[in-house]
Amino acid sequence: MKILVANPNSSEIVTGIIMKSAARKAKETTELIPLTNPKGTKNIDCGFADYQSVWSFIRAILEKVEEVKPDAVVLAGFGNVGVFALKEALSIPVISISEGTQTIAGLLGHKYTVLTMLKQFIPYQEDLVRLYRLENKCASVRAINVNVEKCVTDREETLNQLKDEILKIVEEDGAEVVILGCAGLCGYDEALQELVGLPVLDPVTVAIKIAEMMVETGLTHSKKRKFAFPPQEFDAYMWNGN
Amino acid sequence: MKILVANPNSSEIVTGIIMKSAARKAKETTELIPLTNPKGTKNIDCGFADYQSVWSFIRAILEKVEEVKPDAVVLAGFGNVGVFALKEALSIPVISISEGTQTIAGLLGHKYTVLTMLKQFIPYQEDLVRLYRLENKCASVRAINVNVEKCVTDREETLNQLKDEILKIVEEDGAEVVILGCAGLCGYDEALQELVGLPVLDPVTVAIKIAEMMVETGLTHSKKRKFAFPPQEFDAYMWNGN
Amino acid sequence: MKILVANPNSSEIVTGIIMKSAARKAKETTELIPLTNPKGTKNIDCGFADYQSVWSFIRAILEKVEEVKPDAVVLAGFGNVGVFALKEALSIPVISISEGTQTIAGLLGHKYTVLTMLKQFIPYQEDLVRLYRLENKCASVRAINVNVEKCVTDREETLNQLKDEILKIVEEDGAEVVILGCAGLCGYDEALQELVGLPVLDPVTVAIKIAEMMVETGLTHSKKRKFAFPPQEFDAYMWNGN
Amino acid sequence: MKILVANPNSSEIVTGIIMKSAARKAKETTELIPLTNPKGTKNIDCGFADYQSVWSFIRAILEKVEEVKPDAVVLAGFGNVGVFALKEALSIPVISISEGTQTIAGLLGHKYTVLTMLKQFIPYQEDLVRLYRLENKCASVRAINVNVEKCVTDREETLNQLKDEILKIVEEDGAEVVILGCAGLCGYDEALQELVGLPVLDPVTVAIKIAEMMVETGLTHSKKRKFAFPPQEFDAYMWNGN
Amino acid sequence: MKILVANPNSSEIVTGIIMKSAARKAKETTELIPLTNPKGTKNIDCGFADYQSVWSFIRAILEKVEEVKPDAVVLAGFGNVGVFALKEALSIPVISISEGTQTIAGLLGHKYTVLTMLKQFIPYQEDLVRLYRLENKCASVRAINVNVEKCVTDREETLNQLKDEILKIVEEDGAEVVILGCAGLCGYDEALQELVGLPVLDPVTVAIKIAEMMVETGLTHSKKRKFAFPPQEFDAYMWNGN
Amino acid sequence: MKILVANPNSSEIVTGIIMKSAARKAKETTELIPLTNPKGTKNIDCGFADYQSVWSFIRAILEKVEEVKPDAVVLAGFGNVGVFALKEALSIPVISISEGTQTIAGLLGHKYTVLTMLKQFIPYQEDLVRLYRLENKCASVRAINVNVEKCVTDREETLNQLKDEILKIVEEDGAEVVILGCAGLCGYDEALQELVGLPVLDPVTVAIKIAEMMVETGLTHSKKRKFAFPPQEFDAYMWNGN
Structure with a gap:
């Protein structure tokens, strides 16, 4: 099983700490793939930071998901960090540590x-x-x-x-x-x-185990209503200019 | 890992159905141990049935736990079936399917x-x-x-x-x-x-997976306040006459 | 009027204390009939105790009701003590002191x-x-x-x-x-x-007066839905072996 | 026991209907004293009516209480009808039918x-x-x-x-x-x-029985905080001019 | 714009204080019309006082509204003071300071x-x-x-x-x-x-500004259901005798 | 008074519709300054869209506020659109139309x-x-x-x-x-x-009037706790690369 462990911040040091917690109880057969938000803030310590980090966090996750085809995504920030938006965008389990x-x-x-x-x-x-x-x-x-x-x-x-x-x-x-x-x-x-x-x-430790459990059970969020895919194509939502 | 799967009813047929659901997503390495409530009702379909079944259900579980030393207990009745009482009595994870x-x-x-x-x-x-x-x-x-x-x-x-x-x-x-x-x-x-x-x-399928996750994570319920062990010895609570 | 005053514990001393509180404001014409739970715990001080005491408490009440035909039952334990289960089983008023x-x-x-x-x-x-x-x-x-x-x-x-x-x-x-x-x-x-x-x-004192009031008013709980009689015969729920 | 049964309306016909309901389950020894609000509306069918009727309702009740010294007051209007204000003003039980x-x-x-x-x-x-x-x-x-x-x-x-x-x-x-x-x-x-x-x-029938029960039990509302007596003398609150 | 600023008390001194707060942020073009409750209590400091003051408060407001045709009414007592009753009786905005x-x-x-x-x-x-x-x-x-x-x-x-x-x-x-x-x-x-x-x-200062905003926006409370006009004529509700 | 009316979408047509609603009840002396989110989505019709639009929405608002020094900001999207994040970032009133x-x-x-x-x-x-x-x-x-x-x-x-x-x-x-x-x-x-x-x-019409009222009253959100300024400098939160 592959789990994408996504840090909403841009700090690689924090990603390192997260991965350590993630690995502690994960199974040997679980591959933990780290992702650091390339355009994120150093720290999400307020609602302002959440919005300034999450747009690129979502994009980075979508790209990485396309690339590595994980079985689940763990959002490793103890905040909103776009958990409902990502459940809309994806049909694999999305587990927020919070x-x-x-x-x-x-x-x-x-x-x-x-x-x-x-x-x-x-x-x-x-x-x-x-x-x-x-x-x-x-x-x-x-x-x-x-x-x-x-x-x-x-x-x-x-x-x-x-x-x-x-x-x-x-x-x-x-x-x-x-x-x-x-x-x-x-x-x-x-x-x-x-x-x-x-x-x-x-x-982080707990969320990894929930993700493993979801994948093994074949559970994922309902795509009916709240977490339905966005009404338009992804590209329609993402600014591509400079 | 050993999980005790306890049917609050006395029906072996229902236990059979439960074990089938239990096994569906369980890991190969998980040993599922069935328990049928020896003195239970055929069916828990009201609050009255709950009380008439659960006293012996709890006792049977305690005995079986003593005997087989499971890592977790799954309560396979979609009702109260004594979930909080059993969390008091045990320190291993107790997962109610409900x-x-x-x-x-x-x-x-x-x-x-x-x-x-x-x-x-x-x-x-x-x-x-x-x-x-x-x-x-x-x-x-x-x-x-x-x-x-x-x-x-x-x-x-x-x-x-x-x-x-x-x-x-x-x-x-x-x-x-x-x-x-x-x-x-x-x-x-x-x-x-x-x-x-x-x-x-x-x-039932979902509860087994939660139990596996709890055991693998090392999680169990808090023994502080609500699920503290009963103030007296178990024997003081259980009628032993005829 | 006859009121069955039922102690969920097996302690006759506690029943004595209860009956004293019960009698304090009861009418002269109210006959208070004590019941001690023959197979109960000494004390209901946790959820575990509740389940170990209440199954026999319910049975003892049903038998006594059959025998003395009271106009109401007062459950003299400050806990759950099966109040909803007994409202299912009976159509006379059932008043929990709690x-x-x-x-x-x-x-x-x-x-x-x-x-x-x-x-x-x-x-x-x-x-x-x-x-x-x-x-x-x-x-x-x-x-x-x-x-x-x-x-x-x-x-x-x-x-x-x-x-x-x-x-x-x-x-x-x-x-x-x-x-x-x-x-x-x-x-x-x-x-x-x-x-x-x-x-x-x-x-205890308050509950006796509520029971008297219910009986005098002709009020009792609704037998529609929540407190409907159990779907099966009583005997189907009660273990009779050894 | 004397219970003042107070109709917040000015309709004597309604008072008659109320007294009939009041008497149905009352004890023989309970004296039911009717009161019709002398300056009330014909009917309390909105919040506006409540305020136009209740000021004089309260006054009439206070006077009658002074005169007949009842053991409890029943407010026989299915609305607010000043129930909390009257609990402030009185220390005997005040039971709103609602x-x-x-x-x-x-x-x-x-x-x-x-x-x-x-x-x-x-x-x-x-x-x-x-x-x-x-x-x-x-x-x-x-x-x-x-x-x-x-x-x-x-x-x-x-x-x-x-x-x-x-x-x-x-x-x-x-x-x-x-x-x-x-x-x-x-x-x-x-x-x-x-x-x-x-x-x-x-x-109305139910409220009379609650009032009887309160009186027999010696219960009445707490005079601590919410239902404390008004900070000033009654006269300070009541307009006496024309 | 004309705003009626109504003091539920009978104290002219309090009305003076209220009008000072009212004027502080009001627009120059807003005419603030004071009203002192002629038959009110000195102070509304309990639920009892509320009922003894508000009946005449409502009447005085209705008369004054008839007379000066304000665009909105501000109820300058930090209590219930009949806010919902007045919303029933009027179709212009009624703003309670509370x-x-x-x-x-x-x-x-x-x-x-x-x-x-x-x-x-x-x-x-x-x-x-x-x-x-x-x-x-x-x-x-x-x-x-x-x-x-x-x-x-x-x-x-x-x-x-x-x-x-x-x-x-x-x-x-x-x-x-x-x-x-x-x-x-x-x-x-x-x-x-x-x-x-x-x-x-x-x-008081805030409520005046809400009232101004309501009037300028053309907003007022819904007359559907809760704040519908009373079912009977005003006169049917108001005692006119001595 | 100057109010910045900010459209979280990138559609100038929608901004036009918004400004029409905004102007309808605004005072003559109120200057309404439109802002279209330069990097926003065409439409915010899900949580995904919210996050993809709001990061640049916030930035555009901060820049415009710096430039035109408005007295208040109206967020003209019927969604979250970062209302709490913007209350953190600003000390002038921020009114969400929702x-x-x-x-x-x-x-x-x-x-x-x-x-x-x-x-x-x-x-x-x-x-x-x-x-x-x-x-x-x-x-x-x-x-x-x-x-x-x-x-x-x-x-x-x-x-x-x-x-x-x-x-x-x-x-x-x-x-x-x-x-x-x-x-x-x-x-x-x-x-x-x-x-x-x-x-x-x-x-939109209502929100403009709330904003005017806030400014005239001198009200704005508390900067204590929830809407305190972000702990770090704005620049620390905003990605500036390519």
Whole structure:
């Protein structure tokens, strides 16, 4: 099976981190094909960034799909990143790490909390929860302070601080599952899970497994109504000038 | 991987049908272990039946889990069938074909419809949708007439009648995905899917794949609060007399 | 009028406490008939306990109803305890102390709070609030520390501590009515009500009065759809072997 | 026990009809004291009528309460009719036939339908359902054609027509209980209930029984926050000039 | 354009304050016509006051409308004050400062907070938010301590205290817009807005501008169903005796 | 006052139609500055089109704002078209014809219906209603057949057909206000309004008036949290290569 793992940003470093999380639980027989958005922003940290990155993200994915014929696509940005637009454009499974992981989290506990990095990003994430129609399963979206550098140099102390902050959040909000919605924490899921004693999800890892499951089951999104192909040819929508 | 596939009814015939659906998309390396509820009802077709079947269903599952040490349990009844009670009692993944399939259906379309057989069973199923907190994804629960015998003797005509009825329902309710919540239709998902042109889900098939995915990912439900182990020893809860 | 007061637990001591609360406001002409679940657990403190107790609870109630021909049944456990299953099985009024009291509380204030004893029991109780479709009337479910023994030996001090804890909860959650969802506090409703200055409800006492009212009014639940009799004979659902 | 039964209209004929419904299930020991709103409109059939009738309705009730010292007040208009304002002003139970009956209907079936007479009155009634926070229990508010005169002259035929119309409504909306929100149908509840085979509630009859139950139980609304007494003396709010 | 600015209270002083807020952003060509409710209460601070003031408020408005033929009416009380009843009675735009400002606030931020003066008034205001169907836009209703006298004598210090209290509230509740629902703060919107760094709305000022916009656009409420004219003549609803 | 009226499509013809609707109720002193999205699609008829058009739409608006310094921006596409992204990027009022008109419609009736052209576009529009948090005000989104050419050649007959279709929709869905969410019907609002007897809104016309009102009132969106400026410089988000 081939899964296209698409990073909506232009940062190859981030793509590297994503691929590491992607590979962790993937099957040996699953070929993970990375894609970095050639014309994307460095970071999608607001709605403005989403729109400036996703147009070219969609185009790059369509071209890559044509080229490598994957069995599924994983959208490796914890935001909107055009998930519904891509479900329109494609008939193979399209799994957003944000929509997919929040959906599965619903099976794992009464309610879940999404951790993000900037306070100003919380309403954007809350809007997404409603877009996915999961607001009755989401305890809260919370911003958390992560000093990624310190995590490397003083790992143990940083993790202990994070543990305290996460435990306080889940206590106050009644969450039973935590989703790492901030790339800075990817890869810390297992260490944190052990410390806080409840499921801590790395959304890239989870999304790859959902994609594998979809392909093996022969499931993909309905092409009736919402995710029907765009009414016009793709070319009619894409600006080709300079 | 070993998955315990537990039929809440006492009917071995139904267990046979379930195992066929279960095996259809399972991996070769997945061992599917059937369990028929020894003291269950023939059919869970109301809330009364649920309570009369599930107490012994839970006990039988606990014993079997002790015996065969499965990696996950699939609850193969499209009802409550004690899914939250079993998540309390176990720490391995417990996937209900009803909760699991409805959760995944949320990724496949704007809204889904559940087909059931009896009109009087609709409110019970609607309560379950709310229990799973998926009411914003569920277009409707609908009763559908299925003459299972005729399906065998006059397959083509019956399927065409079902096609018309399903198309009418999804048009009226705006659904984009259909879930076969009635055992009588298990095994007809692929034929119907082709006829109606949108995803038609056999919940047993889907639930097995969710279970495989959970095990491979190392995911299981949170043991914090809602699914914490019962406060007392199991024996304290189970009547042992005559 | 005869009301069957059914304790879902096997504890005769608890039945005694229940009957005391039941008798407090009942009419002289109302005959209260106690029933202890012969095969029940000592305590229903989780969803697991609910399923292990309720199957025999339902059977015992059906037998007793046959025997004493009551005018109504009160389910004296603050949980699910099969209330919808019993409404299916019976056509006389079936009043759950949990569903009934929360319904009436809606008439007494803007929002109410349910007090329970264990933190891990909160999600179970929150699910019940949604099952009763009262989530817009419920301010919160909260766990409270009750040392029942101390209540007896040092009543005044304990009540004062409870007063402080309850006042803090209603202030934080904006509740105007309190429901004692924990058996340990039954009988303290009046003392607490005086201390905290807002309605504090003993659910057993309230449920008996709802049952009396239903009988006098000639009201009972609809047998159309949700609470229709089970499609098969009772015997078909009940395991009779060893 | 004394219950003040207050008609928000100025029509003594309507008061007569109300008192008949009120008396039907009341206890022998309950004294029902009628009150007709001296300065009310003939009919409350819109929000405008509500405001033009209720100011004097409240005053008349306060005076009568002072005079006869009832144990509870029943507001016998199927509308807002100042129910929350009167709960502020009084500390004895105040039962609105609309709020009270819809609350109890929640115990009798999955969802209920309110029948009203004018199509333009439906949104007003839908707003009330939300005010009572019962929108998850209410299947629909529907207007129904009632020719009250014909009901008298050609009772059988009219009832059969009503039966057909009601059965069609409950089928389409999935209701299991019907509430007669139109005074024209008061007194037909039993005949209709027999014809349609599900609970049909006369709200005056039901509200009297709720009031009796409240008084016997010693329940009344919380005076904390929402229904606290008005911040100023009553006289400060009431215009006394000409 | 002529706008009738109607104060539901009988206080001419309050009318004066309202007219000042009304004039602040009104166009030069807009004629603002004040109306004080001749038979109103001094203050609408509870549901009881609402009903005692609004009947005469509606009458006074109808008379004044007849007399001065305004193009729109602004209801300058932050409560219900009969907004839906007046939309029934009139076909020119009727803008409530409460409904109008909360509606516009929805365009200005993720969620808004309403500040009111008395804690016991919070549930009344929360009910209004639901009546307007804006509960998904409203972060909270909060009571705030305002010493209006001190605002005059020690303006700077008072404003700084208010600033701290408001900042604390918006932080805790996640609001991005503040509405001054208490008359005592009218006129402080600009000073507070500068201090807290987010939109602080004087509802009178905003409502006048909505009214102007409606008139210029030729918009008014639908007379279909909800706001249809009352079924009977106005006189049939209004008591004319002594 | 200067208002930038931005068409998210690349069609100058559509811009012409928009400007006509924009001018209809604008003040004489309002200067309406048109902008056509230079790199946009011909038509935004799905989520895919939205993303392919909006990136350049945002850039073109930012440049034009820099150049002409408008007082407000109106986004003249009945879709998402980046409304929240542009509120982040700008501090002057940004009014979407879709969000703005639906917000105002809430003041005009109990519920409103949005008319769109393609059935497959309905879920996209329903998602937007939830994004604006107006789902409790929206009766339905409906697709309607419009033959724009015929409207020109056989205006009377076409309008009569539309009238019948609209009346059927509002009857079935209980709407009291209609919004023309399809560009094809722009300019027919007044003729239709007369025929159907309830408010029919041209969203461009309404949005211009909201923008004027915002500017005159000095209102603009909160820059706290949701619409805070993007964390990085604009240039960091915009691809500048080839």
